[in-house]
Amino acid sequence: MKRILPLILMFSCILAHAQNNSLPYENTSVVKIKSLTPEIESALNAFDVNYLSCRSHACVPDVIVNKEAKNWLKDNGVSYETLVEDLKEKIDRENQYMNLMRSQRDGEAWYTIYRTYDEVQDKLEEIASSNSIATLINLGSSYENRAIRGIKFSTGGNNKPAVFFNGCQHAREWVTVMATTYLADQLSQNYTADSFIQNLLNIVDVYIIPIVNPDGYVYSHTTDRYWRKNRQPNPGSSYIGTDLNRNWDADWNGGQSTSTSPSSDVYVGSSPFSAYEANVVKNYMQSIPNLRGHLDIHSYSALVLGPWGYSNSQTPDHAEVVSLGNAMNDAITNTNGYPFTFGTGDANGALYLASGTMPDWTYDGLGALGYTYELRPNSASGGGFELPESQILDACEENYNGAMEMIIWAADIQSGCTDPSACNYNSNATVDDGSCAQIDECGDCGGNGPAPGYDCDGNCLTGETLNISMLDSYGDGWNGSNLVVNGISVTLNTGSSGSEVLCFDSSEGCVEVNVSEGSWPAEVSWTISDASGQELLSGGAPFTGEFNCDVQVSGCTDPSACNYNASAELDDGSCAELDECGDCGGDGPLPGYDCDGNIECGSGALLSIEMIDSYGDGWNGTDLIINGESFTFETGDNASASLCYDPSQGCVSVTATEGSYPTEVSWTISDASDQELISGGAPFTGEFNCVEPVSGCTNPDALNYNADAEVDDGSCEFTPVPDSQTIDLPEGWYTFSTYIEPINPSMDVVLAPVYNSLIIAKDGQGLAYLPNFDFNGIGDLNNGKGYLIKLSDASDLTISGTKLLPQDYQMEFNVGWNMFSYLRDSSGNLEQMLAPILNEIIIVKTFDGTAYLPEWNYNGIGDFIPGEGYQAKLTSSVTFYYPGN
Ligand SMILES: [Zn+2]
Missing domain, CATH: 3.40.630.10 (Zn peptidases)
Known part of the structure; x- marks a missing residue:
């Protein structure tokens, strides 16, 4: 016997997947028999019918019947209603739906x-x-x-x-x-x-x-x-x-x-x-x-x-x-x-x-x-x-x-509001049932304040009160008559009298009143009165009429205004213009928004965010966080939102928290042209816009201007405006020096501006530049040195290049005679300028023989002058720096 078991198991597995639980109901219907008598019941029992529910000897009249039973009902004139025409098909559909949906x-x-x-x-x-x-x-x-x-x-x-x-x-x-x-x-x-x-x-x-x-x-x-x-x-x-x-x-x-x-x-x-x-x-x-x-x-x-x-x-x-x-x-x-x-x-x-x-x-x-x-x-x-x-x-x-x-x-607990500060506090309650309420602005516990258009006493917030009194002489309500005042319909549902309160604006002129006929118009009567009880109109049904037609209508009387009221006779100062959004009397868009209520991003760009929940019950705790801003929705299958961002700021971080049903969550972030930037589900961590913006020099005037650069990286280079020094050279001999490092230091280039009057230039070693012979024996100008020069005419020599910082330029002196430069841009007392090396100095002199003799405590030179060069004789070789400018 035991060996049969695997076979049985196998067979039951096949059944489980076959889902043929509809087979017994081939060619059957479900009908509801209008009046199920014991005679009909016993006749039907011959056809193997199946009552959906039976109690005692009576069954509910919902019954599964085959074709023969249905024919018997027809042939015998039994009144019935077909609830399900083809029961097998219905069960099959249920199975198909389950198989389709189960995996999802x-x-x-x-x-x-x-x-x-x-x-x-x-x-x-x-x-x-x-x-x-x-x-x-x-x-x-x-x-x-x-x-x-x-x-x-x-x-x-x-x-x-x-x-x-x-x-x-x-x-x-x-x-x-x-x-x-x-x-x-x-x-x-x-x-x-x-x-x-x-x-x-x-x-x-x-x-x-x-x-x-x-x-x-x-x-x-x-x-x-x-x-x-x-x-x-x-x-x-x-x-x-x-x-x-x-x-x-x-x-x-x-x-x-x-x-x-x-x-x-x-x-x-x-x-x-x-x-x-x-x-x-x-x-x-x-x-x-x-x-x-x-x-x-x-x-x-x-x-x-x-x-x-x-x-x-x-x-x-x-x-x-x-x-x-x-x-x-x-x-x-x-x-x-x-x-x-x-x-x-x-x-x-x-x-x-x-x-x-x-x-x-x-x-x-x-x-x-x-x-x-x-x-x-x-x-x-x-x-x-x-x-x-x-x-x-x-x-x-x-x-x-x-x-x-x-x-x-x-x-066996008493549940209720357990908050003593609530207006419905129940001191007997041991468990709070979430019903605690507060007093609303009208003093009602748990109320929602006054109805729109009315104050807490039921008075009209704008306009005046109309009291409508309705009577039915037979006492069974108005039987279909409706009193319509300016489009608002009221009626008397039951009884012989009732009242309603409506609001109207007496400055607006005629108020139309219509009463429909209903089934018993002769029983209907009504009165419309103002707040002081003054009757404005009364009648029965059917009725068409109006009241308040003798007032002067006030409003905007300017035909060019967007709220022009053609029937107004008296201008009330309300005339308005269209604003930039096309709203009559509006104030234009809210700051930060355009006229369609969309966020304006200024120099930034707009992101549109589409959020979807496949089950349709909101995101169940999932938050989508973009650059620190959080988005979610509580109900339904989708929601959208907008956010501004600055594309030049690089990566935008995106995270989605897991929530309770992460598999239902999906979302897409797109730019203003609907181009998708990133999408995903939950949980999620990622980023977009991480393409580094091209950086470089963004100034079109710069030598290295980069037209593709979006971000200036401070690299711009410009043609330097050179520093320059102009030296007044006298006719005849002179010793010059310069604090400018020339762009081209070659002595012939430096002296080119005075070429026409230049006879000779010499350095301290006696090396010469002879323009007439196109011979430059000096080579390059050395800023630490002075140079003897002879001109046929007084001339200005302008030297262009980079101005030296005297405190950074090391001066070098040899034992014996030196022809040296003065590197500051203003005059300076000789003894202060040479203070570090005064002890080594025997004599300092100018091109024309004016001298400084420390041994004699004699200073005939006084101040060093920018542009001039000097000669000095020293007891030992030294280096020093001039003071800064
Ligand atoms: Zn049951």
Whole structure:
């Protein structure tokens, strides 16, 4: 026998991938029979029909029918409505959609398609590992040996109040698996973020089991989309499965919507808890010490049902059952405005009784309040068990809010505003529910201030008050008559009288009044009065008229003004011109913006930023940070923004933080011409505009001007304006020197300006330059030296080049005679100038014999003069520097 096992496993794998759970529904439709009599029901039973829900001996009239059954309905004139024409096609579409989307969806998007047993197990493990107070629990195994697992939230401690939530007793009720997994997921996430949830879970232990019928659930995915029962064989019958929710020991086999035939969808089993899974879950629930509440979550019908379900008698706890039931029903209904109904028993005949259900056992067997939820939709026409995927998250949120009411109830806390400074402070509240409010400007607690156009007393902010009094002589409202004043419509909905207040501007002239006829115009009458009670107009229905036509209309009377009012007779000084943005009377664009409201970047450039979220719920905490400026969006699938930057400043850093759902995030940064600069997702670190701007000399006047350079790097070079010195050379002999380092030091070039009068130039060694012979025996001018020169005529010698700094130019003297230069640009006392070497000096003299004789303490020279050269005789060779200029 054991050798068969691998074969079975292989076969079941093939089934799992084949997704042919639509096959049993080939050529079937879902119809709603307008009036389902026992006669029709028994006739239909011959055609192997499948009621989507049955209670007692009556079934809801939503029924899966094959072609023959449909023909029978037609032939026998039974009135019905087709809800689903081709059920197989519908199931196939659901499978296709799931296969298509499964690979693309994670994160929050987990709740946008129905998930398999294996996917739910992975999700439970993820939830348990991400939260310190969440534990993965295993209640036991199904008949086919699948784990029945869930999440337990507990902060520890003994005997704390506990609540138990489960989905999927019935295999085909797929949305219940999603809703219970979502409940665990959200409690886990909110526990870390929300102090109210933290407080609750510190008080209450919460158990959540998404799939208590794993075998049936897997079978509904692989083989039969509409399978309801478990997959346990029934001895002596070829029919498989027990209805888990008829197998509990509370009025078991009590005959209310039950069957003892294994072929039935409501088969009760051979005895209470004969179904493996019911027994496993029962044992676990019995081990919870202080279970206070239980939700058994089903679909579909949009109902909240309290105990008992098998009897119309009220439980001893009826008041509390109703109170909690209504609270949960309101919380669910208020979530998305999808209306649910609460009831117990058969809810005054609107529902049917049922025996052997789980919540009744919770109440009878464990003393906890056990409820049934029937999630969306409310009918087969809304999708039935195949609630559209787009509504899964709505159903999850509704179930979450309902379950929260039970947790709050079990915690037995008083929630409310705990902030003593709030206007709705509740001193009895122990847990803050986030409702704290402040007094608005009109003195209303939690109000939003006055309505637009009115002050806090309901008076008009501009213009005057019109009081409209409406009467209906029959006392049943105006039956469709509407009073329209200057385009604003009012009416009397009920009763014999009512009033409305409108605002109008009496300076604007005629006010038009129209009253439509309605169904009972003879009953209608009305009066319009001003604030002082003065009647302005009255009438009945239908009516067309006007009032306030005798005032002089004031306004702008200048036809050239943009607010010229052709009917104005009196100019009120309001005439205005168009501003530069084309707005009449506007003040032009805001500083920093252009007329379209776009940022103006001045010398910078505009970046446009496109942000996208593939799931469509905003960026969940991701921030895009560009050069330190942060961008994000909270809702929707995209947003855009602008930012100025300076392209010449090089790299722009871009980071995107991870947030909660980074795989949904993408973004693009473009320049003003829509050229993409950088794009990416989250998390991200990068930069753009890192092409170094070309640097160089940007001054067109410079020798090295670079036309491509964008940034001046200070390298510009210009033709230097040379320094120069002009020396007055006398006729005859003279000794000259210069503080200019000539551009070209060759003596013939230096003396070229005086060429015509120059006879000879000589240095201290007697070397000569003889222009008449074109002979330069001196070579280059040495700035440290003086030169003897003889001219035929007095001439100015201008020497151009670089001015020397005397304090940096080392003067060198030899023992004996030296012909030397004076390097300062102004006169200076000889003894001060030569102070460092005075002790070595025997004599200093000029070209004409004027002398300085230190031995005789005689200074006939006085000051050294710029341009002149001198001779000196020294006792030793020395070097020195002149003082600076
Ligand atoms: Zn169910």
